[in-house]
Amino acid sequence: VTVMRPHQLKAEPSGVPATLLHSHVAESALDHPQGPEANLEVRPEERWDHADLVRCEADSITGKLIVNADEKDEDTQICRVCGDKATGYHFNVMTCEGCKGFFRRAMKRNAGLRCPYRKGTCEITRKTRRQCQACRLRKCLESGMKKEMIMSDAAVEQRRALIKRRKRERIGTQPWGMQGLTEEQRMMIRELMDAQIKTFDTTFSHFKNFRLPEVLSSSHEIPGTLKAPTAEEAAKLSQIRQDMCSVKVSLQLRGEDGSIWNYKPPADNSGKEIFSLLPHIADMSTYMFQGIINFAKVLSYFRELPIEDQISLLKGATFELCQLRFNTVFNAEKGTWECGRLSYCLEDAAGGFQQFLLEPMLKFHYMLKKLQLHEEEYVLMQAISLFSPDRPGVMQRAVIDQLQERFAITLKAYIECCRPQPAHRFLFLKIMAMLTELRSINAQHTQKLLRIQDIHPFATPLMQELFSITDG
Template sequence: MYKHMSSYFTGEDIQMLNKHTVSNIMALDQRDPEANLEVIPGESWNHAGHVFIEEVNSVLGNPTINADEETEGPQICRVCGDKATGYHFNVMTCEGCKGFFRRAVKRNARLQCCFRKGTCEITRKTRRQCQACRLRKCLESGMKKEMIMSDVAVEQRRALIKRKKRERVGTQPPKAEGLTEEQQTMIEELMDAQMKTFDSTFSHFKDFRLPEVLSGCGASESLKAPTREEAAKWSQIRKDLCSVTFSLHLRGEDGSVWNYKPPSEGSGKEIFSLMPHIADMSTYMFKGIINFAKVISYFRDLPIEDQISLLKGGTFELCQLRFNTVFNAETGTWECGRLSYCLEDPAGGLQQLLLEPVLKFHYMLKKLQLHKEEYVLMQAISLFSPDRPGVVQRSVVDQLQERFAITLKAYIECKRPQPAHRFLFLKIMAMLTELRSINAQHTQQLLRIQDIHPFATPLMQELFGITDG
C-alpha cells in the first residue's frame, strides 16, 4: 500500500533507526573511553547539540570535521588505514588513533620501539603492537600535541556546551512550531469534517435490527437446524471469523438494560443472529464516512470516478479508525452511546483474543493514545490511497496522501514531547499498513458469509462489489 512512504522519512529518521543502537554505543565506548571528548558522527544527528559543539569548537580553535564532508566517499585514517571518522588534532584519523594519541600525550611517557628500532609498520591489525611507532606515525602525519586540552579545559568546555544548550533551548522555539499555515488549515478542515459527520454518542443511530433472541422472537426460519452441508460451511466460516464472541448491551431510555449473548457452543449458525444488526451499524458508519469525504475540499476536487474508487477501497479502514476512538481497551468494549459491544473471552485471558487481527489492531492502536487530530489525519491518509482499484488520477491522489502524511509527522513533532514519541509516526504508518491487510481479509470473509447467509444492505453491497447473482 504505502510504497511511497519512504519519501516521508528524512535522513534523520533513518539514521535515528540505524545508527543510534546500543551495540554501536557500547562498541565506541570500548574502543576509546574518552571518545566523548570530541564530536563523533553519531552526535551530529542531534542537531541542537551539534550546533552548540560547533560553536564551542570555533571559540576554542579546535575544529572537528566529518570524514565524509569534503568528499563523497569514505576516508581512511592517516595513521593506521582504518576507516576515519573525522579530523582529530589536525589529522584525518579513526576513533582508535584519536584516543591513543590523546592518552599517550597526556601520560607524557617515554616510549621505545622493541622490534625494528622505530621502523614498525602501523596498520589496523598491527597498531596495538608498538606504541612508540604508532605515536611516531601520529606525529609524522601531522597530529598536534598542543591541540589536546587539559582536564580542566575539558570540564570547562563541557560546562560551556551545557550552558549554551540551556540558553538555546530557552530562547529558540521548538522545532515543530514548524506546522505551516497550509498544514494547520488542512488539520482544521479535517477536524471540521469529522465533527460534522461522526457523533461518538451514536444518538442518531436508531433504526436498527436487534438479534432475534434479544428482540423476543422465537426461533425463526434462519435459526432452524441446518443440513449437513450447510453446517460444514457455517463451521468453516466460524473458524475464519473469530474464536471469541460478542455480547450486546442496549440501555433503554427508561434506564433498563437489554442483554444479548450468543450461545457459547452450537452448529455455527448462531453467529448469524447478530449479522443484521452489524449490517445496520456498519451502514450507519459507512454513511458518515461518505459524508466525511464529501466535506473535504481535496476529495471534492477529484473526478467522481476516483471518489467512488477511493470510498470503495477505504471505507472499511476508516470505519475501524472511527470505532477505535470509542474502544475501551481495559474492558474490551466498544462504547457506542446506548449500545455497547463487549468481548466475551471464555478462557479469561487475552492470548487467544490477540491472535485475531482486527481485535489485535484495536488494542495496539488504542495503546498509542492518539490525539483526535492524529486519528483524523490517519483517516485522510487511508482515504487518499493512490493504489485503490479503479483510481485514474493516481499521481494527484499520491501527492495528496504524501501531504497528509507529512502534516501528521509535523503535528507529532510539534505537539508530542521528544524523544518519548520520536517513533510515533513510524508506528502509525505501520498500523495503517496492517489495517490495509485486514481490509483485504475482511472483504473475503464478508463475501463468503454473504454467499451462505445474505445479510448485507444495498450500500454494503455497492461498496464491497456484491452482486445479486
C-alpha cells in the same frame, strides 16, 4: 521529506458499476443541510432505493449550507462612492478600502480641493475616481461619510496594538505544538477536524430502529424474528467461525427507560451467533459507512477529484476509515466498543486476553489504542487511508499520491511539534505500520464477507456497492 506508505494490496474486487454509491457521491449532502436534530435511521425489513440512501446521507451532515457563486455575487455589497466592491462600513457608509483611505487622508490634510474641470459634478466610478479628488470628496460627504468618526493617529496606533495583542492571545490558546506547523498544515488539520465533527455521531444517538438478535437474554422478543439457518448453512457458518476467531461478541442495549437488554452468543460453536448478529452488524456497518462517505464529501480535496476516482477511493477505504473511527470508542481495559446506548463486549471463555491477539482485527484495535492518539492524529490517518493512489480503478494516481504525501508530512510534522518527548520519536513509523496492517485486514475482511454473503445474503445495498457484491 520521505514518508512510508501502506503496501499495495489488490484484494478489493472491482469492475462492477457503482449505481447507489454513484448517487451518494454525485449529489452533495451539503445541498441538504440538517440541524443537530437530524435523525439518521436504519430501517429494518425495508428495501432501500436511491432516494432513501441519499436522504439518509444528507441527514448525517450538520454543516452549514454552501451557497453557489451566483448567489454570493447577488449579495455582494458595493461602495456607495465609486461602485467598487465594498469591504464594510467606514465612517458611517458602506465603502471600499480605496474610498475609505481617500476620505481619511483628505480630511486630515484639510486642503481646499477644486474640480479641475470646473464642473463640480464629475461622475465618480471605479475607473474615474482618481481623476477628480474634489468631486470624489463631495461624493463621500453626500453619501454620508462623517469627518468626526475619523480616529486620530494615536488612536489608530492603539487599536493596531490591541489587534496584535489579541492575535498573540489567540495563538497562545492553540495547542503548543500547532504553532510549529505551517499555515497550510494547520488549515488542513482544521478542515479534517471540522469534517469529523460534522459526520461522526460519537454518541450514536441517531442510530435507531436497527435490528437485534432474535432473542435477548432478558427473554424480550424482538419484532421481526429471523428464520433459523439450514443444517448446511450452519455447517458452513461453523467453518467460518473457526476461521474468524474463537472469541465471541456479546451485545448490551440500554433502553431510554433505564432498562438493560443483554445478548450473549450461544455456548456452542455452531455458527449460530454469527447468523443471529448479521442483520444488526449490517445495520451498524451501513450507518458507519454513510458517515464515512459524508466525511469524504465535506473535504475540498476529495470534492475536486473526478467522481469516478471518488467512488474508487471510497470503495477501497471505507472499511478502513470505519475501523479507525471504531477505535476511538474502544475501551481496551474492558474489551468493549461503547457506542452510545449500545455496548459490544468481547466474550473470552478462557478468561484472559491472550487469545484476542490471535485475531488480526482485535490485535489491531488493542495496538492502535495503546498509542493513545490525539483526535488530530486519527483524522490524519483517515485522510492518508482515504487518499491511497493504488486503489483499484483510480485514474488520477499522481494527484492522489501528492495529496497522500501532504497528509503524511502533516502527520509527521504534527507529531514532531506536539509530541517532542523521546518516547514518541517512533510514533509516526508506528502509525504508518498500523495503516499497513489495516490494509491487510481490509483484504481479509472482504474475503470473509463475500463468503458469508454467499451462504446467507445479509448485506444492505450500500454494503453491496462498497464491496462490489453482485446479485447472485
